[in-house]
Amino acid sequence: MFFLFKLYKYMTYGLWVGLSLLIISLQACGGNSQKGEITFDDDKQFFLSGYKDIDKYYIDDPDFQTISLAALGKLSALDANLSLEQKEGQVVLKKTDTILLEDKIPGTHKEDKWASLTTKAFMAMYENSSVLQKMPREDLYEIAYSGIMTKLDPYSHYASALIAADNRASRDGFGGIGVKISVQNGMTKIVSVMHYTPAERAGLKINDVILEIDGIPINNLKNHEIIRKLRGSIDSNVTLKIQRPFPENIFEVKLRRMLVIPETVSYKRQDDIGYIHIYNFNLETTESLLRAIYAVKNENQKPLKGIVLDVRSNPGGLLDQAVSVADLFLNSGVIVSTRGRHPDSYQKFEATKGDILDGLPIVVLINGNSASAAEIVAAALQDNKRAVVIGTNSYGKGTVQTVLTLPNQGELILTWAKFHAPSGYSLNNLGVLPAVCIRNSAQNIDQTAFDLKTGKLLSSPLYARSLLLSSDQTSLIKLRNLCPGRPLELETDVKMAEKIISDVSLYEIGLSLNKSINLGNANLVINTQN
Structure with a gap:
């Protein structure tokens, strides 16, 4: 702090x-x-x-x-x-x-x-x-x-x-039972059950239907009204009437609410590659990521080759969690710095020794909806040459806000500072530029890998981002248009990431692309292959 x-x-x-x-x-x-x-x-x-x-x-x-x-x-x-x-x-x-x-x-x-x-x-x-x-x-x-x-x-x-x-509640947690629900045609169905929560301990399952909450039928209530009834003070009790479709059964269950912090990390292991998706950054993200990394390292007897860290469509979250997530993979170096009008807005966050993956390859996936805290992680790993970033230009939300509670318990959210990547450039309006641009699903990744390996493929981070002023809109637009952001999460991104992790030479070349040259070199090729 x-x-x-x-x-x-x-x-x-x-x-x-x-x-x-x-x-x-x-x-x-x-x-x-x-x-x-x-x-x-x-x-x-x-x-x-x-x-x-x-x-x-x-x-x-x-x-x-x-x-x-x-x-x-x-x-x-x-x-x-x-x-x-x-x-x-x-x-x-x-x-x-x-x-x-x-x-x-x-x-x-x-x-x-x-x-x-x-x-x-x-x-x-x-x-x-x-x-x-x-x-x-x-x-x-x-x-x-x-x-x-x-x-x-x-x-x-x-x-x-x-x-x-x-x-x-989204960022700090809330008193709840640990379920996600979907309300359709008056039916409230459980669509997921969080681990280690009252709902899991009570045996609630996906597709269970909630009929009543504390004896009150909920078939005429809206989604947000049902959520508020499920939530309450930590350690308070709530009774649900449940209809289970297979086998059909109606029963009541009493649960004691606990602090529930929404899950932000999912993972899987396929063969020798781990896949970790961070959806946003809340109080538990770093802890969840640690568990995910431990799982993918130990789920398979084959040695782990590397990690695909997916922050596509991640809108952001807690800054300290973005810093601690990036710090997990770094031994040293600046993670991010912030600068504003208030004296306390001048901050520099630096990595501490201890790379949890001991240098194993990391490929970070970004797209046009990766923003703020997600951009901090991507820029920190890219600028410190710890990961190859692929996908498209990110959102470019490089300002930092304060949230202040007002007397009516509303909140005033004010822009407080701008944040800067380790190499010094401002992410505001520019975003993170990938080392390898994946323009669309039709892109030939074998050709892209060949161009990368033979030096024909130069990517947007080669440009002089650190020399640009955020007010230079013409140059900012020119940079962003080299690999325009897209909202879609393409399987092509993942396939390219797998190819880079599986080929050490490709990975090393991808890391080496993060350097600056003069803007406007007409001889550069920027992933125009499809």
Whole structure:
């Protein structure tokens, strides 16, 4: 841990319900329960807490005039009778032709002044608009912050209390029984049972149907409602009525909930190659990966030749887990560094001695949906010449976010820093460029291997990534277009990985490709074969 306060480091991008970020989870003080009458002080504390966080942690200096007016503009747009304007150094709020509020624009950067102005205007709108009065307070907060976020970067956002609770469960775990469910046509079917969980110990099986939870039929409930009924406090009990199809049987089972952290790693061993897929990075990923590596090393009497580490479509997760995953395979070297406006955002993470595979070949698979923490692992192993990366250009989500808890138990997710690969280049907007590009399923991998072995195949990492500025969009686009990202997870990726692991000379050549030359050499061949 590198901070004096409680720190979670987390990354991800917009495709995942748990988002793509470095997480600093700070419990805001003075929160209200949202029960009873909401006072001016409650609303002000909500806005002030967010404004203070933005001022302290956001990667760029905030403009609170722009931010505040954006929030109020979103709220006033809810009611056609409300209008908001700046006039002669004042904010003027009207309902039709009646002035509801006329307040001087603060001539200061102080968050307290701007929070007061925002709250006064918010209260004036609420008290004079039947439209706003019909809406839950939480919805109004969300709308106000949606305005604020239009003035920040695309990865900063607000999560309501309900969504924030789900996000915390995804990354930190939750009280549950350890099943995944599918709800179709009113039938709730168990589709997977996690190992070492109450569900497994109780003998629940895939295809079991849940009929009731604590005596309440669930056939009319939606997926998220059923999930919330299955979850609860750790060590609390839940009773399920189960219908088992084969042989047909209906029975009740009582389970005690435990801390459940979603599984993020799967593995298999085929012949002399291990295949490990990391889906995202949560609190248990490194431990799960250790178990997977132990299993693939010991499942077969034949010596293990190497590992295919698959992070395709991995949206990210906890930064400390990305660092510890990369560290498992390295003896030394930088893993990643972060840089932002806040002094504590300047961090460098370095590997410690102890390669769990003792130098066995590693091929990392990436695609256009590999982001954030997944990109950290791929870049760290590539730049330290520990793995050959194949596939396509990754997503290019190279910013780090903090997640801060607000008084309403919602979360404010703010971009806090940019992260840089060990060789120094910024991953933001560029991503990780594979040593061997697999453009589509029709690509001839035998021809690709031949071109690689004979020196005809040069790949995008050869280009001067470290010399590019993130603002140089023309060059960034040119680099990304050399091996455009694709969302698909192709079997061709896996076949190429197997070929590289099985041929030591191919593997060594793949490792050697990670160096820089001048951008724009027209004589290079970039995997154009199909």
